[in-house]
Amino acid sequence: MEKLELLYEGKAKKLYRTDNPDILWVEYLNQATALNGVKKDAIQGKGQLNNQITSRIFDELNKNNIPNHFQEILSETEQLIKKVDIIPLEVVVRNVAAGSFSKRLAIPEGTPLNFPILEFYFKEDALDDPMINDDHVLVLDIATQEEIDQIKTIAFAVNKALLNLFKNIGIQLIDFKIEVGRTEDGILLADEISPDTCRLWDIDSGEHLDKDIYRRDLGDLVPVYQEVLDRLEKISQ
Numbered sequence: 001m002e003k004l005e006l007l008y009e010g011k012a013k014k015l016y017r018t019d020n021p022d023i024l025w026v027e028y029l030n031q032a033t034a035l036n037g038v039k040k041d042a043i044q045g046k047g048q049l050n051n052q053i054t055s056r057i058f059d060e061l062n063k064n065n066i067p068n069h070f071q072e073i074l075s076e077t078e079q080l081i082k083k084v085d086i087i088p089l090e091v092v093v094r095n096v097a098a099g100s101f102s103k104r105l106a107i108p109e110g111t112p113l114n115f116p117i118l119e120f121y122f123k124e125d126a127l128d129d130p131m132i133n134d135d136h137v138l139v140l141d142i143a144t145q146e147e148i149d150q151i152k153t154i155a156f157a158v159n160k161a162l163l164n165l166f167k168n169i170g171i172q173l174i175d176f177k178i179e180v181g182r183t184e185d186g187i188l189l190a191d192e193i194s195p196d197t198c199r200l201w202d203i204d205s206g207e208h209l210d211k212d213i214y215r216r217d218l219g220d221l222v223p224v225y226q227e228v229l230d231r232l233e234k235i236s237q
């Protein structure tokens with residue numbers, strides 16, 4: 001596979017074209033951002049940690065037959081993915097109250113939810129990614145009802161698989177965000193799943209093993225992400 005020109009540079013990744021029109025080459029960057037890009041820092045080692053963690057998680061989702069874009073890991077910081085047409089939604093699933101849910105509804109962080117809930121956010125930087133409901137998704141022509149149903153099925157299947165995976169390595173999955181894309185073969189799970197996009201709490205100590213370390217200035221993110229990778233590596237050996 002040949003790496004061709006740069007197609008897109010995001011906050012944490014660069015996407016390149018390849019000689020196969022259906023496949024893109026992703027490079028994970030050593031960059032952390034929060035607050036819609038207002039807080040931004042270069043963090044040595046972050047790119048390779050997220051690339052490796054995401055790859056292991058997608059391997060696990062493949063075992064659970066969840067349709068996704070992941071093809072193969074190429075190097076410490078690079079992977080191949082299927083090209084999809086990204087749907088401009090951030091799909092959040094929550095098992096435990098935290099973050100914006102706790103703030104908006106004044107429910108203390110750590111309060112278990114009676115069942116997993118799903119929220120849609122419209123990916124639009126200029127609007128600060130507002131939360132929207134199914135009717136908004138339809139009326140804004142973001143996705144069809146059939147696609148909404150497929151997206152929800154994928155999101156809850158990811159939740160089930162990840163709850164189990166993380167529990168096996170002593171981690172409680174609080175919440176996470178996924179993105180999805182269209183292909184000729186239907187909706188695929190896309191983007192990354194990493195401590196940047198999940199809230200992960202150590203089951204014994206309750207410590208944050210995720211990007212809240214950076215968002216909330218709680219310390220150095222690299223050893224924490226390394227801990228997540230080490231635990232994932234141990235169970236996949």
Ligand code: TMP
Nearest residue numbers: 098099100101175176177196197198199
């Ligand atoms: P929130 O509590 O800030 O709404 O975040 C819910 C989950 O979604 C949390 O695991 C972090 C993740 N997330 C992202 O990955 N990207 C984002 O832009 C936002 C707002 C949240």
